[in-house]
Amino acid sequence: MKRLAIGIMSGTSMDGIDAALVELDGSFTNTRLRFLAGRSDPFSADLVTKLKQCIHPTTSTAALVCSVHFELALAYADTVRHLLADVDLTSNDIAFVACHGQTIYHINASRDDLVRSSLQLGDGSVMAQVLGIPTVSNFRNADIAHGGTGAPLVPYADFVLFQHDSNTRVLHNIGGISNITILPARGSLDDVIAFDTGPGNMMIDDAMRILYGREYDHDGSVAASGIVRDKLLDHILGHPFFALEPPKSTGREQFGIQYTEELIERFDHLAKEDIIATLTEAAAQSMADALQRYAPAVDELIVSGGGAANIHLVSRLQARMPDLTITTTDDHGIPAIYKEAIAFAVLGNETMQHKPSNVPGATGASRPVVLGQIAYTK
Ligand SMILES: Nc1ncnc2c1ncn2[C@@H]1O[C@H](COP(=O)(O)OP(=O)(O)O)[C@@H](O)[C@H]1O
Numbered sequence: 001m002k003r004l005a006i007g008i009m010s011g012t013s014m015d016g017i018d019a020a021l022v023e024l025d026g027s028f029t030n031t032r033l034r035f036l037a038g039r040s041d042p043f044s045a046d047l048v049t050k051l052k053q054c055i056h057p058t059t060s061t062a063a064l065v066c067s068v069h070f071e072l073a074l075a076y077a078d079t080v081r082h083l084l085a086d087v088d089l090t091s092n093d094i095a096f097v098a099c100h101g102q103t104i105y106h107i108n109a110s111r112d113d114l115v116r117s118s119l120q121l122g123d124g125s126v127m128a129q130v131l132g133i134p135t136v137s138n139f140r141n142a143d144i145a146h147g148g149t150g151a152p153l154v155p156y157a158d159f160v161l162f163q164h165d166s167n168t169r170v171l172h173n174i175g176g177i178s179n180i181t182i183l184p185a186r187g188s189l190d191d192v193i194a195f196d197t198g199p200g201n202m203m204i205d206d207a208m209r210i211l212y213g214r215e216y217d218h219d220g221s222v223a224a225s226g227i228v229r230d231k232l233l234d235h236i237l238g239h240p241f242f243a244l245e246p247p248k249s250t251g252r253e254q255f256g257i258q259y260t261e262e263l264i265e266r267f268d269h270l271a272k273e274d275i276i277a278t279l280t281e282a283a284a285q286s287m288a289d290a291l292q293r294y295a296p297a298v299d300e301l302i303v304s305g306g307g308a309a310n311i312h313l314v315s316r317l318q319a320r321m322p323d324l325t326i327t328t329t330d331d332h333g334i335p336a337i338y339k340e341a342i343a344f345a346v347l348g349n350e351t352m353q354h355k356p357s358n359v360p361g362a363t364g365a366s367r368p369v370v371l372g373q374i375a376y377t378k
């Protein structure tokens with residue numbers, strides 16, 4: 001039965017909230033999905049400040065995390081309300097909302113006295129009650145409970161939406177973090193390989209804020225005006241994350257503001273534009289290395305995420321892989337900026353039908369499991 005749903009994503013870039021209204025039918029490989037409308041709302045300056053305080057070890061407090069858990073839920077609900085108003089629908093028209101939430105911390109391996117775990121803020125019960133729409137949230141923890149890393153989760157949706165009979169496709173999302181999903185031609189869910197290649201826009205964004213007071217390098221124009229500096233490039237690519245075998249995932253804990261601040265201090269003799277050029281080159285090169293190692297026979301690379309708009313970054317990737325056909329998800333009916341939000345609508349669709357949607361081969365979980373928690377409205 002066809003129904004309308006809204007997927008919501010707010011990623012590691014902490015730029016804001018992406019919400020996608022889709023029409024859905026069926027499940028798993030019988031899923032039929034049509035994108036209807038999307039909306040991106042930036043976070044308020046106050047909320048960005050609080051989110052950054054929440055993730056920083058010296059400024060985070062339990063009281064702040066508790067409060068932001070609710071504040072974010074209200075911000076997500078506002079975006080949903082605005083999206084519904086944009087298209088003249090009401091909450092009664094929507095079967096469910098699926099919300100990833102904002103990752104505040106993610107621990108992949110037990111260390112010291114910490115266990116493997118993940119925390120996404122933006123409470124589902126608050127959203128469901130405020131909106132009057134059942135809301136699925138907290139997608140990662142069931143996978144972690146079965147020994148997985150709880151990430152990446154989008155590969156399930158990539159498989160459902162993009163798997164092809166004759167082409168080996170790679171879905172490449174360039175958000176704060178860059179991740180790829182390899183879909184071998186005629187492959188099954190068990191054949192899917194997916195992992196984070198490393199930073200996408202995250203280090204570039206942080207360096208742009210520190211060096212230029214800007215949020216990001218629009219179209220990659222600053223990077224295009226600089227020169228790549230080999231010592232800095234080698235230093236970044238020497239990060240132990242790049243040598244790890246997949247499955248692997250990363251985040252702000254490894255490539256966040258502290259790491260980029262240290263790099264900029266260490267290489268402060270370089271021109272600002274050279275630093276941006278080199279960070280962009282490091283991102284492109286680490287992406288190309290991952291593709292060459294794990295997807296040498298790819299027919300089509302399909303990019304998405306805000307980084308797909310960084311023309312310089314994508315051209316550097318193409319320069320390293322001249323024979324590769326690069327398209328965007330827009331070419332396949334899925335707007336690049338809403339692809340992750342749409343993916344969470346696909347995951348929520350499975351959860352609402354009591355069906356699993358992790359990819360054990362990608363997360364390392366011992367088995368398929370139903371993801372998330374459903375908050376009902378009555
Ligand atoms: N025109 C553009 N030129 C360069 N970078 C862009 C452009 N538009 C968006 N971006 C980048 O995309 C990022 C947001 O991407 P997004 O897919 O929302 O990531 P996340 O999922 O981590 O929030 C911005 O922080 C910025 O770095």
Ligand SMILES: [Mg+2]
Nearest residue numbers: 011013015016
């Ligand atoms: Mg974003």
